[in-house]
Amino acid sequence: MDAAAVSSFDGQALDHVLIFDTTLRDGEQCPGATLNTEEKLAIARQLARLGVDIIEAGFAYASPGDFEAVQKVAEQVGSADGPVICSLARALKPDIEAAAEALKPAAKPRIHTFISTSDIHLQYQLRKSRAEVLQIAEEMVAYAKSFVDDVEFSMMDATRSDPEYLYQVIEAAIRAGAKTINIPDTVGYVMPEEFGQLIKGIRENVPNIKQAVLSVHGHDDLGVSVANFLEAIKQGVRQVEVTINGIGERAGNTALEELVMALHVRRSYFNPYFGLPVDSEKPLTHIKTQEIYRTSRLVSNLTGMLVQPNKAIVGSNAFAHESGIHQDGMLKNRQTYEIMDAQTIGLQSSTLVMGKHSGRNAFRNRLQELGFHLSEQDLNKAFIRFKELADKKKEISDLDLEAIVNDETRPVPELYRLDHVQVVCGDKQAPTATVRLITPDGQELMDAAVGTGPVDAVYKAINRIVDIPNKLIEFSVQSVTAGIDAIGEVTIRLRHEERVFSGHAANTDIIVASAQAYMNALNKLYFALHAARSTPEQREAATQKI
Numbered sequence: 062m063d064a065a066a067v068s069s070f071d072g073q074a075l076d077h078v079l080i081f082d083t084t085l086r087d088g089e090q091c092p093g094a095t096l097n098t099e100e101k102l103a104i105a106r107q108l109a110r111l112g113v114d115i116i117e118a119g120f121a122y123a124s125p126g127d128f129e130a131v132q133k134v135a136e137q138v139g140s141a142d143g144p145v146i147c148s149l150a151r152a153l154k155p156d157i158e159a160a161a162e163a164l165k166p167a168a169k170p171r172i173h174t175f176i177s178t179s180d181i182h183l184q185y186q187l188r189k190s191r192a193e194v195l196q197i198a199e200e201m202v203a204y205a206k207s208f209v210d211d212v213e214f215s216m217m218d219a220t221r222s223d224p225e226y227l228y229q230v231i232e233a234a235i236r237a238g239a240k241t242i243n244i245p246d247t248v249g250y251v252m253p254e255e256f257g258q259l260i261k262g263i264r265e266n267v268p269n270i271k272q273a274v275l276s277v278h279g280h281d282d283l284g285v286s287v288a289n290f291l292e293a294i295k296q297g298v299r300q301v302e303v304t305i306n307g308i309g310e311r312a313g314n315t316a317l318e319e320l321v322m323a324l325h326v327r328r329s330y331f332n333p334y335f336g337l338p339v340d341s342e343k344p345l346t347h348i349k350t351q352e353i354y355r356t357s358r359l360v361s362n363l364t365g366m367l368v369q370p371n372k373a374i375v376g377s378n379a380f381a382h383e384s385g386i387h388q389d390g391m392l393k394n395r396q397t398y399e400i401m402d403a404q405t406i407g408l409q410s411s412t413l414v415m416g417k418h419s420g421r422n423a424f425r426n427r428l429q430e431l432g433f434h435l436s437e438q439d440l441n442k443a444f445i446r447f448k449e450l451a452d453k454k455k456e457i458s459d460l461d462l463e464a465i466v467n468d469e470t471r472p473v474p475e476l477y478r479l480d481h482v483q484v485v486c487g488d489k490q491a492p493t494a495t496v497r498l499i500t501p502d503g504q505e506l507m508d509a510a511v512g513t514g515p516v517d518a519v520y521k522a523i524n525r526i527v528d529i530p531n532k533l534i535e536f537s538v539q540s541v542t543a544g545i546d547a548i549g550e551v552t553i554r555l556r557h558e559e560r561v562f563s564g565h566a567a568n569t570d571i572i573v574a575s576a577q578a579y580m581n582a583l584n585k586l587y588f589a590l591h592a593a594r595s596t597p598e599q600r601e602a603a604t605q606k607i
């Protein structure tokens with residue numbers, strides 16, 4: 062940067078916040094999240110689509126794998142119109158050399174070098190005096206600058222460091238050429254107001270601070286890192302170091318999606334801190350928010366770090382509503398219970414989850430979406446069944462709703478009765494079942510079959526008697542009571558052509574319950590076919606068939 066540019070540059074006057082993504086470096090420091098080069102490349106490409114300004118691709122000196130990953134990201138994602146590609150490096154020559162080498166293919170390379178400044182780190186970790194660290198910082202920034210123009214300098218454990226000492230180190234780093242000064246809350250210790258005051262102090266006490274972009278880096282040990290960053294932004298910070306889904310060392314790093322969406326949703330609150338009119342629509346970051354959800358899924362899938370359902374923005378419940386009062390409000394006007402549109406982060410829509418807290422309006426709405434238009438009377442009957450089932454089952458699926466409506470609006474007589482079921486099985490025995498069914502006119506029909514397991518054998522034996530093609534699409538057993546003598550509740554669903562029929566039964570013997578549930582569903586299927594036939598002869602023929 063030439064002298065004129067230096068004197069006019071004011072890193073804190075930017076009208077937007079630079080997003081520095083460190084998912085591939087600090088995010089990967091999260092236990093169990095190791096990524097290989099191909100995976101890192103896939104994430105880096107998606108980060109570029111997301112619109113991050115800087116990708117910290119790794120710590121080149123740390124291992125040959127990390128070196129290769131930084132190099133490949135630099136080569137394949139670091140084009141002139143793409144993001145800045147960065148490598149971390151301790152304030153040591155070999156680290157800086159490795160970073161410089163790995164970053165060579167990048168159009169816009171950045172070396173991010175760091176050293177601790179807190180007394181506890183100096184005394185126990187580095188075993189160096191303040192004066193020594195001050196000198197190392199200046200020398201190593203200058204050394205990094207001999208390789209690349211874009212050098213970032215961080216003071217590890219800054220928030221537990223003496224501010225007066227920080228001012229000196231920052232000034233030295235800027236003097237040596239650092240373009241970005243990063244203030245890490247390495248151990249997630251600082252509180253929002255304190256962090257804001259620290260930033261304010263730096264701006265007021267470091268003579269050449271305007272020659273650099275002020276940046277923050279945070280960890281979520283006390284769950285306040287997003288709040289810390291927002292406070293820092295209000296005090297002039299214009300780069301934030303974040304990770305997707307907030308993954309990272311210990312309790313994780315500040316989550317990109319939370320920080321970006323806070324700035325997006327509360328733009329009018331933050332605009333004045335950027336010198337913008339309150340009602341300005343100008344985005345405060347370069348992030349394409351519609352790519353947020355896709356990026357979150359990719360990172361979760363590749364790192365194996367699951368996103369908790371209640372996680373802000375990208376958790377599976379973030380746009381899901383279960384309680385009746387909220388669902389009713391949502392149906393009347395989405396904004397009654399939503400501060401952002403699901404589509405803003407790339408989801409298709411928010412969801413109304415049917416469960417025990419749902420009310421009639423949401424129930425009716427969902428049934429209508431499924432194509433059922435019930436009378437008030439049928440709706441009320443179905444709603445009572447729905448609430449009973451919801452007390453037992455956490456979430457009611459569309460198939461459950463379909464089954465409830467079919468049961469309540471089309472009551473089914475027990476056309477075929479299971480009279481007897483017997484199973485022989487064991488570790489050296491092919492599971493064999495014998496069943497006897499009684500038809501409505503009192504006939505006894507008996508058959509036997511071998512299956513892959515006892516339930517399969519029972520179903521095959523029943524199918525040999527009740528010859529209606531169907532496909533079992535769901536089978537679930539739940540124990541209703543506790544202990545060895547628990548009642549087992551079996552719920553099944555079977556499909557015949559386009560229609561789904563459910564069966565349900567409870568018994569202390571789960572094989573008997575399974576057989577009864579199957580008969581329950583088959584009776585509904587038979588009845589549906591039977592009712593469709595218009596003449597008594599056809600009805601008779603259908604009965605004969607079974």
Ligand SMILES: CC(=O)SCCNC(=O)CCNC(=O)[C@H](O)C(C)(C)COP(=O)(O)OP(=O)(O)OC[C@H]1O[C@@H](n2cnc3c(N)ncnc32)[C@H](O)[C@@H]1OP(=O)(O)O
Nearest residue numbers: 087090120122123124151152153175176177186187217247
């Ligand atoms: C807060 C952060 O997230 S910092 C980044 C943390 N990330 C990582 O550590 C991941 C990658 N790290 C590694 O693979 C290894 O730790 C390596 C390759 C960097 C170093 O490995 P080793 O040489 O075996 O050293 P080791 O990790 O045991 O100890 C760290 C050394 O670096 C020194 N050190 C730590 N930070 C710095 C720094 N910023 N600048 C200079 N030296 C430093 C420590 O004092 C210690 O030195 P010592 O061996 O003289 O006591």
Ligand SMILES: CC(C)C(=O)C(=O)O
Nearest residue numbers: 175215217245247278
């Ligand atoms: C290297 C720095 C930025 C860091 O990761 C931290 O202090 O947490």
